[in-house]
Amino acid sequence: MSIALKLDALSKTFVVGKQLFGPPKGRVHAVHPVTLEVPEGETLGIVGESGCGKSTLARMLVGLLEPSGGSIEIAGKPLDNADPAVFGKRIQYVFQDPISSLNPRKTVRQIMEAPLKRLHGMDKAQRDRRISEIFAQVNLREEFLDRYPHEFSGGQAQRIGIARALAAEARILILDEPVSALDVSVQAQVLNLLAELKQRLGLTYLFISHDLAVVEAVSDRVAVLYFGSVVEVGKAEDVFSNPRHPYTKLLAESAPVVGRALTAPEGRETELPDPLNPPKGCAFRARCPYAGERCGDEVPQLSGDGHQAACFYPLR
Amino acid sequence: MSFLSLLARNRLALVGLIVMGFVVLLALVTPLLPLADPDVTNTGNRFLKPFSEGTLLGTDHLGRDLLSRLLWGTRLSLAVGFAAAVIAAVLGAAVGIVAGYYGGRVDNLIMRGVDMLMAFPYILLALAIVAALGPGLLNALIAVAAVNIPFFARNIRGITVGIAHKEFVDAAKLAGMRDARIIVSEVLPNVIPVIVIAMSTTVGWMILETAGLSFLGLGSQPPQADLGSMLGEARSALITNPHTSVVPGVMILIIVMAINLLGDGVRDALDPRLRSGALTRPMAATTVRRKGPVPVPEGENVLDLRGLETQFHVKDRIYRAVGGVSWGVKPGECLGIIGESGSGKSVTALSVMGLVASPPGVITGGAVHYKGEDLVGAPYERLRSLRGREVAYIFQDPLATLHPLYKVGDQLVEAIRVHHHVSDKEARAKALGLLKDVRIPNAESRLENYPHEMSGGMRQRVGIAMALANDPEVIIADEPTTALDVTVQAQILSLLDTLRREKGLAIVFITHDFGVVAQLCDRVAVMYAGRIVEEGPTQMVLDAPAHPYTRRLIACVPELGEGKRELHAIPGLPPAVNDLPPGCAFAPRCDKATEACRQGEIALEAHGPRKLRCLFPETELEAAQ
Amino acid sequence: MGSYILKRLVSAIPVLLGITVIVFAIMALIPGDPATAILGSYATPENVEKLNRDLGLDKPAVQRYFIWLSNMVQGDFGRSFSLNRPVLDEVLDRFGATLVLAGTSFVLCSLIGVAAGVVSAARQYGFADKAITFVVLLGISIPSFFLGMMMILIFAVQLRWFPASGMWPIYGDRNLLVLLDHLLMPALALAVVATGVVARLSRSAMLEVLRQDYIRTARAKGVPERGVIWRHALRAAMVSIIPVLGIQAGFVLSGAVYIEMVFQWPGVGRMLVDAILKRDILLVQGGVVFVAACYVLFNIVVDVAQSLLDPRIKT
Numbered sequence A: 001m002s003i004a005l006k007l008d009a010l011s012k013t014f015v016v017g018k019q020l021f022g023p024p025k026g027r028v029h030a031v032h033p034v035t036l037e038v039p040e041g042e043t044l045g046i047v048g049e050s051g052c053g054k055s056t057l058a059r060m061l062v063g064l065l066e067p068s069g070g071s072i073e074i075a076g077k078p079l080d081n082a083d084p085a086v087f088g089k090r091i092q093y094v095f096q097d098p099i100s101s102l103n104p105r106k107t108v109r110q111i112m113e114a115p116l117k118r119l120h121g122m123d124k125a126q127r128d129r130r131i132s133e134i135f136a137q138v139n140l141r142e143e144f145l146d147r148y149p150h151e152f153s154g155g156q157a158q159r160i161g162i163a164r165a166l167a168a169e170a171r172i173l174i175l176d177e178p179v180s181a182l183d184v185s186v187q188a189q190v191l192n193l194l195a196e197l198k199q200r201l202g203l204t205y206l207f208i209s210h211d212l213a214v215v216e217a218v219s220d221r222v223a224v225l226y227f228g229s230v231v232e233v234g235k236a237e238d239v240f241s242n243p244r245h246p247y248t249k250l251l252a253e254s255a256p257v258v259g260r261a262l263t264a265p266e267g268r269e270t271e272l273p274d275p276l277n278p279p280k281g282c283a284f285r286a287r288c289p290y291a292g293e294r295c296g297d298e299v300p301q302l303s304g305d306g307h308q309a310a311c312f313y314p315l316r
Numbered sequence B: 001m002s003f004l005s006l007l008a009r010n011r012l013a014l015v016g017l018i019v020m021g022f023v024v025l026l027a028l029v030t031p032l033l034p035l036a037d038p039d040v041t042n043t044g045n046r047f048l049k050p051f052s053e054g055t056l057l058g059t060d061h062l063g064r065d066l067l068s069r070l071l072w073g074t075r076l077s078l079a080v081g082f083a084a085a086v087i088a089a090v091l092g093a094a095v096g097i098v099a100g101y102y103g104g105r106v107d108n109l110i111m112r113g114v115d116m117l118m119a120f121p122y123i124l125l126a127l128a129i130v131a132a133l134g135p136g137l138l139n140a141l142i143a144v145a146a147v148n149i150p151f152f153a154r155n156i157r158g159i160t161v162g163i164a165h166k167e168f169v170d171a172a173k174l175a176g177m178r179d180a181r182i183i184v185s186e187v188l189p190n191v192i193p194v195i196v197i198a199m200s201t202t203v204g205w206m207i208l209e210t211a212g213l214s215f216l217g218l219g220s221q222p223p224q225a226d227l228g229s230m231l232g233e234a235r236s237a238l239i240t241n242p243h244t245s246v247v248p249g250v251m252i253l254i255i256v257m258a259i260n261l262l263g264d265g266v267r268d269a270l271d272p273r274l275r276s277g278a279l280t281r282p283m284a285a286t287t288v289r290r291k292g293p294v295p296v297p298e299g300e301n302v303l304d305l306r307g308l309e310t311q312f313h314v315k316d317r318i319y320r321a322v323g324g325v326s327w328g329v330k331p332g333e334c335l336g337i338i339g340e341s342g343s344g345k346s347v348t349a350l351s352v353m354g355l356v357a358s359p360p361g362v363i364t365g366g367a368v369h370y371k372g373e374d375l376v377g378a379p380y381e382r383l384r385s386l387r388g389r390e391v392a393y394i395f396q397d398p399l400a401t402l403h404p405l406y407k408v409g410d411q412l413v414e415a416i417r418v419h420h421h422v423s424d425k426e427a428r429a430k431a432l433g434l435l436k437d438v439r440i441p442n443a444e445s446r447l448e449n450y451p452h453e454m455s456g457g458m459r460q461r462v463g464i465a466m467a468l469a470n471d472p473e474v475i476i477a478d479e480p481t482t483a484l485d486v487t488v489q490a491q492i493l494s495l496l497d498t499l500r501r502e503k504g505l506a507i508v509f510i511t512h513d514f515g516v517v518a519q520l521c522d523r524v525a526v527m528y529a530g531r532i533v534e535e536g537p538t539q540m541v542l543d544a545p546a547h548p549y550t551r552r553l554i555a556c557v558p559e560l561g562e563g564k565r566e567l568h569a570i571p572g573l574p575p576a577v578n579d580l581p582p583g584c585a586f587a588p589r590c591d592k593a594t595e596a597c598r599q600g601e602i603a604l605e606a607h608g609p610r611k612l613r614c615l616f617p618e619t620e621l622e623a624a625q
Numbered sequence C: 001m002g003s004y005i006l007k008r009l010v011s012a013i014p015v016l017l018g019i020t021v022i023v024f025a026i027m028a029l030i031p032g033d034p035a036t037a038i039l040g041s042y043a044t045p046e047n048v049e050k051l052n053r054d055l056g057l058d059k060p061a062v063q064r065y066f067i068w069l070s071n072m073v074q075g076d077f078g079r080s081f082s083l084n085r086p087v088l089d090e091v092l093d094r095f096g097a098t099l100v101l102a103g104t105s106f107v108l109c110s111l112i113g114v115a116a117g118v119v120s121a122a123r124q125y126g127f128a129d130k131a132i133t134f135v136v137l138l139g140i141s142i143p144s145f146f147l148g149m150m151m152i153l154i155f156a157v158q159l160r161w162f163p164a165s166g167m168w169p170i171y172g173d174r175n176l177l178v179l180l181d182h183l184l185m186p187a188l189a190l191a192v193v194a195t196g197v198v199a200r201l202s203r204s205a206m207l208e209v210l211r212q213d214y215i216r217t218a219r220a221k222g223v224p225e226r227g228v229i230w231r232h233a234l235r236a237a238m239v240s241i242i243p244v245l246g247i248q249a250g251f252v253l254s255g256a257v258y259i260e261m262v263f264q265w266p267g268v269g270r271m272l273v274d275a276i277l278k279r280d281i282l283l284v285q286g287g288v289v290f291v292a293a294c295y296v297l298f299n300i301v302v303d304v305a306q307s308l309l310d311p312r313i314k315t
């Protein structure tokens, strides 16, 4: 099986408080070096809480954000977005906010035509045929084509967003919280649609969400992100039912589940560290009930095979 | 087109449009009218009064016909004002779009320049330009346009920055577009309405400014006259012959006022926020227009809603956000309300204390009894004295719901002192106690923090502390943990649970998460399309949901620990509450629906401890009572 | 806070330099020969050349700019040929009068404008709102010079309540009462437009704030409506009103030029217009730079006020 997406020590640092003269006021390490591989046809889920660097990571993968370090390979070739008309055919993105990802002043048809025209240079007849095909795939009616985005509900708008991504005919889709703006009954529709498309078209997904249950339900493998680092990767069925990293355990225990009694899963009520002033050693240490001496000095790296965790004292 | 009809609906704008149309028409046909030559002097006839023989508006100090000069002057003033507005708008917008779209260094450089220009009181710049180029109408036009470019540039840049960061611009990049094309086809269409608004609201201003320069003798030069220079020349005869001043002055006033009226209309029609009527101010309490009878409360509920109906009246549409909701909580009980977005949970909650924004909200029926007293339509002062003291709220987004400019300590103190006559010191001591109650570490120093200095979880604790400030009997918590991360949510939920047991609080807890309901609530009510479809003890409802909607809603939420799988989605969408189907609102999505479901009202019937609004329940229930 | 003020003062230096560059560049646009403009077209070529040398106009522009700048820093703004006295003396003499006029108008427009805006928003669509909206519309549509002329006609000529022009009577005492008597009409005429703009903006800022969630929180706490409007909403609205006040200060200063003409007020504005008509370039340059510099300093005061009001601004 070939590798669809390869991240090698990919990192991003934002400079905050930029001044015209003099040094910047600080740096935020939004993504620490991340190394990951996504085989073709897999769905890799990425979970993490707000501000942990999920979107930053995703935007680097589609060339919307310049990485500060490391490299990205898409289907064996380094990421190169110098020519947007070529790059768009290799990887596509589905946005979190379905409404704001559609230009309010364009009809759905104009929105759908852009990738077909710019990426594939199709003429009018070809475009119309292709749009009909795609709309059939995502269960949208063609009468929607001449309407404006504000006339649609969130779920319909997200289908249009997915349709647009499909129009590029890229084999890899980055889905950044594609259902978190949707209601649960609609969320299930969109998730099922995504699963069906993947199977039918043989796509590769990187699926980002803060909802553990959703990620578990759609992913083959799951990576857990904390404070810009991947702290655990493993098979979807293992990661939450059998976590190795204390943070993953905390996440899994915090998720409200029917039939589980209400307990504050954490004794010490601390929250995320200050990104401008990160702690030394393991970023989770202040909240970790298992912390030992090494944790304060060194940064743990991912280890283990198959089910990896970045922790000096992983759980079993 | 909808734009024109919107404009026409605004009566003042219509007046402006008509007046302006008339003036423009006059200016256009001036050369065709049988008027005296505006520049021919006839000193024998100087200062004729209006309506004198042979002249309608009289003559000026050189005996020139004022009507003729007025019309020619209007022509000139309009032309110059519009030209200045167009030039300033086009150049300013171009600069603003480039700065806003490219950002970074380009933006920095351009905006420094703009700031520099805006550091002048604008007339100094205009005077300097006229001083350099020499007096003259064309130079005055250049000066006025140049001076206004920075205003446009800054305004348009702000808008462009907002648009350039929208996701559809990213999408356009991924669809293979280059920057120049994105600016033209994605950004520009969204900026043009703003440019038009800015222009329509500044044309009047530009006409005033060019007239001003002419008034000072720096604009149009004799014998040619625009309205400003007519006024300037008439100034020396102000006392002896005021009509020579009044005529051009009133003309300027009429033109600018008409343009301003029209400009406001254009703005209202183009600005989507104004169009949806969103910029209305919510009043102190929700409007009540109750027609039906006042229902009586049931049982020993401390807070009891019966048949509550709350609607939103927007233009000619009626949104039945809450269509007859009944529930009650007993002291110490926790009632969960669950439903998808738009099902009316928050509106129900806000209706209790008359906090639904009105306009457009109206309570049209039912009753809210607090300890036996009906609050719907209660006098404002009565409602206010109960708000926060007997029934308190916790809202969803703690950053938006705390005042950003006051320290949290002061906000807590205020909450105490609006209901109790205690000294600031006592209130502060109580506030400190409250922060400790909600387990905020270093409570002492936290009192001095502003909301933006706290994390989301801490802010929500402050929100809870504020709700507890006056030891209320009932707390209504509207999705208090939805904006928080799961780990923080778990902390807040367990805090709320502890507090309610310690203090014997009745809690109404609104959420869309079954897991949360299961963990916290004694009873649960499920809402769909503004109504309760099922209610009962939490365990019973979750174990054996009786309403098809409840069952399928539970089934379509993935639960942790079940691995990768297909989900059981509910097809279709919830109905829009301004267009509810007759009969069961769920019928279009329900696979058990029959003809009977689509006809007539289906009542919420009690079956032992449970209640249900369905003809074909999913489980065996006790017989209806 | 001290360090913030210092920082703002330091950051004003490039702005001030920019102002001098802009003014100098505009003046360098002047077509033809300034010396000829000064001496008139009948001057002998020798005289023109001598004057050019005296004014330093034979040197390159960049050099001339730095000479002008360094002289200015030392307090030498040059000499006005039309008045035959140092520019700075004349500007300082005149600026006091402008400050009195514009300052009074600014205070009037801020107080009345904000109050009208708040009342208008609090009673949205009520009678007070409609009345205020109409008056505001009238205010921003009437040219201040025309308004001033009408005021003279009515209150000075017809009713004889106030003197028609000037800052002081030609004969008699100069005390505060006399000054107020002369000041009231021009200050009001000048304030009208700015009041209208401030009232409009305050109204929309208040409407925007009143829809915010924290206002609902205040009501849910049981805060009386008066407290909601004046303590919660106005405080938050001031964050967007104060920058507008800063801009309006510039507009008041600008409008003062017209009002000074109409009311024969002995201020900088009238001086500038006269200087332009007489082509007294040094006087124009000096006057513009001086007033613009004062405005820059005033805007620092505005920024400091803003940072005191809004804790989210990092000082």
Ligand SMILES: Nc1ncnc2c1ncn2[C@@H]1O[C@H](COP(=O)(O)OP(=O)(O)OP(=O)(O)O)[C@@H](O)[C@H]1O
Residues within 6 Å of the ligand: A014, A015, A016, A028, A029, A030, A048, A049, A050, A051, A052, A053, A054, A055, A056, A057, A210, A275
């Ligand atoms: N332009 C920026 N400048 C400075 N810091 C940034 C910038 N963009 C993101 N960050 C920081 O990077 C970190 C990760 O941000 P990111 O938006 O990628 O997280 P996320 O997991 O997607 O969050 P959410 O779930 O809230 O969307 C955060 O600490 C954020 O503050």
Ligand code: SF4
Residues within 6 Å of the ligand: A245, A246, A247, A282, A283, A284, A285, A288, A289, A290, A291, A292, A295, A300, A310, A311, A312, A313, A314
């Ligand atoms: S490395 Fe140490 S502190 Fe970090 S998660 Fe593992 S045990 Fe806890």
Ligand code: SF4
Residues within 6 Å of the ligand: B547, B548, B549, B584, B585, B586, B587, B588, B590, B591, B592, B593, B594, B597, B602, B613, B614, B615, B616, B617
């Ligand atoms: S009443 Fe009929 S349509 Fe409605 S939920 Fe019950 S079975 Fe379905």
Ligand SMILES: [Mg+2]
Residues within 6 Å of the ligand: A054, A055, A177
């Ligand atoms: Mg994100």
